[in-house]
Amino acid sequence: MERIIFHIDVNNAFLSWTAVYLLKQGYKEDIRKIPSVIGGDEKERRGIVLAKSPVAKKYGIVTAEPIYQAKKKCPNLQIFEANREFYIEMSHLFKNYLKNYSPNIEEFSIDECFIDMTGTNYLYKDYVKLAHKIKDEIKEKFGFTVNVGIGNNKLCAKMASDFEKPDKVHTLYKDEIVTKLWPLDVSELFMVGKKTTQELYNMNIHTIEELAHTPLGKLEKKFKKQAEYLRKASWGIDDSEVNEENYHKNNSISTTETLKYDTVDTDKLKEYLLRQTERVTRELREKGKYANTVSVIFKDNQFISYSAQEKLSNSTDDTREIYKKVVEIFDKNFKGISLRLIGVRLSELTEHKNKQISIFEIEEEKEDNSEIQKTIDDLNKKFGNDLIIPASLKIIGKNSLEK
DNA sequence: TCTGGGGTCCTAGGACCC
C-alpha cells in the first residue's frame, strides 16, 4: 500500500510564536506584519538573526546573519528576544493536538513533525481537505500558521511543505516528482547544502532533473556514500519510517557558550566548563543515561574551532568523574589562544552503566555520590539553573593547574 | 556590540594487532 505522510512545519516559528506571545500580553502590534526579527542579545555577543518576518525578508535579511548587518539593510527593524520556554510550550501544544489525527508522529525539530496517515483514508477520504482542516484548526486554536506537505514518504512530504509559504497545503506524490520536484534547483533538495551545491554546479548539474539523470558512477567518484542518497532523493525515493523514537535517540548531549569576552584565563575557562559539565550531566541523569565519551569544544578569537574527545574507562553519569575528564582534556588540548567559545559534549550514551573492572587495577572504594547528586539535581530544578555546585568539584580544576 | 546553539552522520587517518 502506498504510504501517506504529512509534514507539518510552523511558518517562521520563533517569530510567529513571539507574535502570539506579545498579542497575549496585550501588545498592540502583530510583529509578523512589520519588519522584525527574533535575535540574540548583541551585548552578549549572540547577535544573529534567528527568525525574520516576511517584511524583513523583503529587505534581504536572512537567517543567521548578524543583527548589525540586518539593521543596515533595514534601519527601522524591530528586534525581539527569543523566548525559549514559550516556544517549547507552543511546540508541545500543537504536537499534542496533532495526535488527534494519528498516533504515529515523529518530531523532527521544535517546529516540525511528520505524521504517518497511512491507513487512515477510511476516516479521511480526502487528504488535501484533511490537511487544510488541520492547518486551519491550528491557526484558529493557537494563533499561528503552518504549512502542510503531503507525500508518499518523508522526503517528499518535507519537500512539499517547503514549496510556498505561509499557510499553505502542497502535495508531492510519486506521480508529481517529474513536474514538481525535477524543475527545482539542486540546492533546494533536502540535505544538499552550500558545499554539495557548489560541487554539483561544478559538474554542471543544476536542476534536480539533471541530478536524477547523472550516472551513479559519476556521482560516486565525487560524493562517495552520499551519492546514493543524492540519486534516490532526486527520484523522490525515501524508505525511512515515521518513528517517534527517531527524535529521542539521544546519541549526544552538548552545551556550548560564546563567552562575554575572549579569554585565555584558564581558571575562568574552567569555571565555565564546570557549570557546563553540571548542566549536561544533569540532563544525562534526567534521561537515565550514561556517557562513554567526553569532548571539549573550543573556538578561538580567530573563529577557528577545534575539539578533543576521550573515552572514559567506564560509562558514568557522575559530575565529578566527568568533570575530571573534561579538565584533563582541556589541559592537554587548549592551545593558549584566546577563546571566544567553549563547550562540553557527552556522547556514546548508553542505557546501562557498564562497569568493567580491569584485572590490572584494584577497584578503589568510591564513595557513592548518587544520593547527594540527586538532591542537588532536585534543588537546582526547583530554584533554576546552576545554583548549586559542590565546592569539591571546583578543586578538580585547580589541582590540575598545579601539576 | 561582527559572525548562536543543539544535534546527526560520515570520512580520513593513525595506532595497533595479526
Added chain:
DNA sequence: TCTGGGGTCCTAGGACCC
C-alpha cells in the same frame, strides 16, 4: 631485511539540519 595488507578502534573535523 626494504617496508604487504586486512581488520578494528579511536579521534578530529566537516557537512548538513533546524
